[in-house]
Amino acid sequence: MRGLRVMPGGRAAGGRLYVNLPDGRAVAWYDRQANRISVLADDHREAILAALRPYLTGPVSIGPPPVPTAAILAGLTLPPDADLAPNRPGETLLGELEHGPAGTRARQRLRRDLAAQQRMGDTFDALEPEGWRTLHCVPVPGFGRIDHLLIGPAGIYCVRTVPGRRQRAVAGDLLLTVGRTEPRPDPRWTRRAAARAAHTLNAQVTPALAVVDASRVEVAPTLRDIRVLQPPTAPAALTSSPPALKPPDIEALFTLARDTRTWLGPASGSA
Structure with missing residues (x-):
């Protein structure tokens, strides 16, 4: 035909x-x-x-x-305005750049953050053939948005993305320092956001920091509960991790997590 x-x-x-x-x-x-x-x-x-x-x-x-599984059926009946799956990496930053502050420094910061989220998001999206599912810009009340939520064979990861700006980055238990800039509380943030995500999804969630384009990354030996990822090595680090979830569990958790109402409650209808 x-x-x-x-x-x-x-x-x-x-x-x-x-x-x-x-x-x-x-x-x-x-x-x-x-x-x-x-x-x-x-x-x-x-x-x-x-x-x-x-x-x-x-x-x-x-x-x-x-025959469709319960997770697939739930995904098919999800209202489009409640579905987080179509979100692009840095989705909210795109809107902020278009309608946000006019100051040069503020826009430069937004562009750096957007570029880092887009690069890391593309790296995570490329893991889909390996059985991974990724959501970007997941709204979590009290925390803003999780940059990337990964669900795959090695478990669930709550990822905070940080631009390395081609400088040395040092990740400690509580703070992350890039170059000579003021230390950032990213380790504390992703730890708390992962705990909230674990409570919401009723599953274990690992906090993670993704440092993009740093000249080198140093991780404090005491920082053991947070995974530190970089674009070139992140795929191998994740795919070589011990298996924790089976494919049906991955799809069920992905279906639950992609629904905005899971995070914001039944009254929400906006992604």
Whole structure:
């Protein structure tokens, strides 16, 4: 059949490719992680295979869609304005830059913070094929927003991102110092935010600091409860950690965490 279009499903769709009719209706999707084609309209099977052939890698399984889990069903019924999954890294900073302070120093600080969150966010998003799910700019009353919340095989991580500004960064038990600037209370903040997230999700959450573009990072030997991550080494550090969550647990926690109402209560409807 002519006119079938192959469209990416986006980050929140788990790396799927959707096959759509000219009117936009989906007739199949290709799950690249599972290497499986789920066919919704069997009468278009041959055309679907022809459209997807350039994207297939190795042997694939073909059949009807798998029976959805409770987590998938909950995600499908989530109101769009309550869904945090589409948030981009640094989502709130983009708005602040557009409508925020006009002062040069304040805007420079926002740009540095945004660049750091975007780079770290891209690093975390790239872990999705390894079974990780990432949310950005998660609102937590009393704490502002968690820059990145990672949920994956090695557990849940509450990440505070700090621009290193190509200077030496020193992470201590209570403060983080970048260059000669005033020490920042980022370790204390991420520790408390992780505790709040653990209470909200009813699961263990590890606090983490992501230091981006520092000339070098020194970690105090007494800082044992907070993971310190950097873009080049973060993927290997996370994927090599001992497993703590199984795939169904990851999806269930991700579905819970992506709902704004989990964090702000039923009255909230804004991400």
